[in-house]
Amino acid sequence: MNIVILGSGNVATHLGRAFKLAGQNISQVWSRDITHASTLADTLASEPIDNMFDLDRSADLFMIAVNDEAIRELALELKLSDQLLVHTSGSTGLSALEATSTKIGVFYPLQTFSKIKSVDFRQIPIIIEANTPELLTTIRAIADRLSEKVIELNSEQRKTLHVAAVFACNFTNHLFGLAKELLDEKGLDYGLLKPLIEETLSKIETNEPAFIQTGPAIREDQVTIQAHLELLKNNPALSDLYTKLSQSIVNLHKRSQGLV
Amino acid sequence: MNIVILGSGNVATHLGRAFKLAGQNISQVWSRDITHASTLADTLASEPIDNMFDLDRSADLFMIAVNDEAIRELALELKLSDQLLVHTSGSTGLSALEATSTKIGVFYPLQTFSKIKSVDFRQIPIIIEANTPELLTTIRAIADRLSEKVIELNSEQRKTLHVAAVFACNFTNHLFGLAKELLDEKGLDYGLLKPLIEETLSKIETNEPAFIQTGPAIREDQVTIQAHLELLKNNPALSDLYTKLSQSIVNLHKRSQGLV
Numbered sequence: 001m002n003i004v005i006l007g008s009g010n011v012a013t014h015l016g017r018a019f020k021l022a023g024q025n026i027s028q029v030w031s032r033d034i035t036h037a038s039t040l041a042d043t044l045a046s047e048p049i050d051n052m053f054d055l056d057r058s059a060d061l062f063m064i065a066v067n068d069e070a071i072r073e074l075a076l077e078l079k080l081s082d083q084l085l086v087h088t089s090g091s092t093g094l095s096a097l098e099a100t101s102t103k104i105g106v107f108y109p110l111q112t113f114s115k116i117k118s119v120d121f122r123q124i125p126i127i128i129e130a131n132t133p134e135l136l137t138t139i140r141a142i143a144d145r146l147s148e149k150v151i152e153l154n155s156e157q158r159k160t161l162h163v164a165a166v167f168a169c170n171f172t173n174h175l176f177g178l179a180k181e182l183l184d185e186k187g188l189d190y191g192l193l194k195p196l197i198e199e200t201l202s203k204i205e206t207n208e209p210a211f212i213q214t215g216p217a218i219r220e221d222q223v224t225i226q227a228h229l230e231l232l233k234n235n236p237a238l239s240d241l242y243t244k245l246s247q248s249i250v251n252l253h254k255r256s257q258g259l260v
Numbered sequence: 261m262n263i264v265i266l267g268s269g270n271v272a273t274h275l276g277r278a279f280k281l282a283g284q285n286i287s288q289v290w291s292r293d294i295t296h297a298s299t300l301a302d303t304l305a306s307e308p309i310d311n312m313f314d315l316d317r318s319a320d321l322f323m324i325a326v327n328d329e330a331i332r333e334l335a336l337e338l339k340l341s342d343q344l345l346v347h348t349s350g351s352t353g354l355s356a357l358e359a360t361s362t363k364i365g366v367f368y369p370l371q372t373f374s375k376i377k378s379v380d381f382r383q384i385p386i387i388i389e390a391n392t393p394e395l396l397t398t399i400r401a402i403a404d405r406l407s408e409k410v411i412e413l414n415s416e417q418r419k420t421l422h423v424a425a426v427f428a429c430n431f432t433n434h435l436f437g438l439a440k441e442l443l444d445e446k447g448l449d450y451g452l453l454k455p456l457i458e459e460t461l462s463k464i465e466t467n468e469p470a471f472i473q474t475g476p477a478i479r480e481d482q483v484t485i486q487a488h489l490e491l492l493k494n495n496p497a498l499s500d501l502y503t504k505l506s507q508s509i510v511n512l513h514k515r516s517q518g519l520v
Binding site for chain 1: 423438469
C-alpha cells in the first residue's frame with residue numbers, strides 16, 4: 001500500500017513511523033515548508049513535496065495530519081475525486097472532507113505525541129469513521145495493522161472523547177506545570193511531588209476518580225482553602241483557578257452522589 | 261517508644277501502620293467517636309480512647325492527625341506541658357501548637373492516603389519542623405525510621421509544597437473525574453483514555469511539564485477550542501473551567517519563555 005502523509009508535525013511523524021514499522025510504503029510527505037517535509041520524509045525513505053502539482057494521485061491512501069483549522073482548506077487543495085482520504089483529528093467532523101472526495105474517513109490515534117519520545121503504537125486506541133460501510137472495513141483493516149484497539153465512533157462521540165482527553169491529559173500536564181512553578185519560586189524541589197503523583201495515578205487505575213477524591217475541597221476544609229488562597233494572593237489568575245477547581249470538586253461530588 | 265495518635269482518619273491510619281511496621285508501640289488511639297478509635301486501635305494492638313481523662317500523659321510522642329481546622333482546639337484540650345507534640349498537616353503552621361507544649365513540631369507525610377490502599381512509606385517524603393534544634397534532631401530520628409526522604413522545611417515552605425500538591429494531585433484527580441463523567445454521559449469507555457493518561461505521566465518523569473504541553477490551548481488552535489466549548493455549552497461551569505485552564509496554559513507558556 002502507498003500512503004501520502006500531508007503534514008510533518010508530531011502526529012504525522014508518529015503515524016509515519018508506525019506505518020513504516022508495519023511494512024507500509026510512505027510514498028510522499030507533503031508540507032508547506034519543504035524543509036519540514038524533508039526532515040520527516042528522510043526518516044521514512046519517502047519523497048518530500050511542498051506543492052500539489054507533485055502529488056502522487058495514484059496513492060492508495062491520503063492522510064491529513066495537520067492542525068484542525070487547516071484541514072478543510074488543505075483537503076480542497078488536494079483536488080481528489082474518488083481516492084481514499086482521511087484526517088487524523090479528534091475534534092473535526094468527517095464532513096470537513098465531504099467536498100473533496102467520495103471516499104472519506106477519520107483515523108484518529110488517541111495519544112499525546114512528542115517528536116522526542118517514541119510510543120508503543122499497538123496500545124494506542126485508533127478511532128475510525130467512514131462515509132460508507134465498505135470504506136469503514138477498509139479503514140479498519142489499515143488501522144488493525146497498527147493497533148490492537150481499533151474503535152468505530154461517529155464524529156459527535158469522537159469529539160466528546162477528544163474534549164475528555166484534553167481534561168485528562170493536556171490540563172493535567174498543565175497542573176503539574178503550575179505545581180512546578182510554585183515550587184521553583186520558593187526554591188523547592190519538584191521531585192518531592194513524584195511519589196504523590198505516582199500514587200494519584202496508581203489509584204485511578206482501579207478506582208473511579210470521583211470516589212477517591214482527597215484534599216481540602218472535598219473535605220470542605222475552609223481553613224486550609226483560605227490558607228492556600230492567602231498564599232496565592234499575588235497571583236489572581238492562579239487563585240481564581242484554585243477556587244474554580246475546588247468548587248468543581250464539590251459539584252462533581254454532589255453529581256456523582258446523585259445530590260443534584 | 262510509646263506513641264499516642266490523635267485521630268482515626270486516613271493519615272492516622274497510615275501513620276499508625278507505618279510506625280507499627282517500624283517496631284514502635286502505639287499506646288493509644290484517640291477519636292471523639294470511640295467506634296472510630298476502636299477500629300484503628302484494634303489493628304494496632306492499641307488502646308482506644310474518646311476523652312482526655314484517659315490520655316497516657318507519659319507517652320513519648322503525641323501525634324495529631326485530624327482535619328486542619330480541628331488541630332488548634334484539640335492541641336489545647338490535650339493540656340500537655342513539656343511532652344513532645346507534633347501535627348501532621350501540610351498547611352498548618354507550627355505556631356498552632358504553641359500554646360500547648362514547650363516541645364512542638366511538624367511531621368507531614370507528603371502523600372495521598374486512602375484506607376483501602378497500602379503504600380510504601382519508605383518512599384514518602386516526610387516534611388519535618390520543630391521549635392528547637394534539639395527537637396528537630398529527635399523528630400528527624402523518628403521520621404528516619406519510616407522514610408528514606410526526611411526533609412526539613414519551615415511552615416511557609418511546607419504550605420507552598422502543600423498547595424503545589426493540591427494542584428498536582430487533588431486537582432489532577434478531579435480532572436480525571438470530569439473526563440470520566442463526560443464519557444459516561446455519552447456511553448463511552450473511560451478505559452480508552454488509559455494509554456493517554458499513562459503517556460502523560462510517563463512524559464513528565466523526564467521532562468519539564470511546561471515544555472511538553474500539548475493540546476489546542478498551547479497551539480492557540482481557536483477552531484478546536486470553539487468546537488470543545490460548543491460541546492460543553494450545556495455545562496457553564498465546565499466550559500468556564502475549560503476556558504480558564506486554556507488561558508492558564510497560554511500564560512504559563514509565556515512566563516516559562518520569559519515573555520512576561
